[in-house]
Amino acid sequence: MRIILLGAPGSGKGTQAEKITAKHNIAHISTGDLLRAEVSAGTELGVKAKAIMDAGQLVSDDIMLGMVRSRLQADDCEKGFMLDGFPRTEVQAVGLDAMLAELGQPIDTVLFFEVPFDEITNRLLGRGRADDNEETIRSRLAVYEAQTKPLVAYYESKSLLKNVDGLGEMDEIATRIEAALA
Numbered sequence: 001m002r003i004i005l006l007g008a009p010g011s012g013k014g015t016q017a018e019k020i021t022a023k024h025n026i027a028h029i030s031t032g033d034l035l036r037a038e039v040s041a042g043t044e045l046g047v048k049a050k051a052i053m054d055a056g057q058l059v060s061d062d063i064m065l066g067m068v069r070s071r072l073q074a075d076d077c078e079k080g081f082m083l084d085g086f087p088r089t090e091v092q093a094v095g096l097d098a099m100l101a102e103l104g105q106p107i108d109t110v111l112f113f114e115v116p117f118d119e120i121t122n123r124l125l126g127r128g129r130a131d132d133n134e135e136t137i138r139s140r141l142a143v144y145e146a147q148t149k150p151l152v153a154y155y156e157s158k159s160l161l162k163n164v165d166g167l168g169e170m171d172e173i174a175t176r177i178e179a180a181l182a
Helices: 013-024 031-041 044-054 061-072 090-103 117-127 134-148 150-157 170-181
Strands: 002-006 027-030 081-084 109-114 161-165
Touching: 002 013, 002 150, 013 027, 013 081, 013 170, 027 031, 027 061, 031 044, 031 061, 044 061, 061 090, 090 150, 109 150, 109 170, 117 134, 134 150, 150 161, 161 170
Parallel strands: 002 081, 002 109, 027 081, 109 161
Antiparallel strands: none
């Protein structure tokens, strides 16, 4: 089983990711964790990524795809994987599709967590993190709307998208996810 989680920051992807990967015995691949691991391991890609991040810039698509490719070739990905936080743009999605076709590991399902922005704002403000203020949240949601939300139509056109209502109790949402994956 090969899954992509798609949704705005605060839509519940990370919370549900642990349940999905544990239930289906697949690898959870978070690009944020991947970046931190490559940087701390001092790999060639990690050194390049660190220099870019230290300069306050976004890591390029080719570096991200290289890290994802490397991670997908690990033994724990043989039974499947779930990508969380990648792809974020259509350019990344096209690159990912090409790479997965080359590896013979096409995506089975894209789960799109649907949650209204006012609920997301409340959730993020409720976490109490220093960077979760209304201005930062609005900015993150605007970036999501401009760059990542178009992936909904991209994956819908490939008949891979499954909508998941992200409102309610965690167990209710987990039940909806399992129904979408069935």
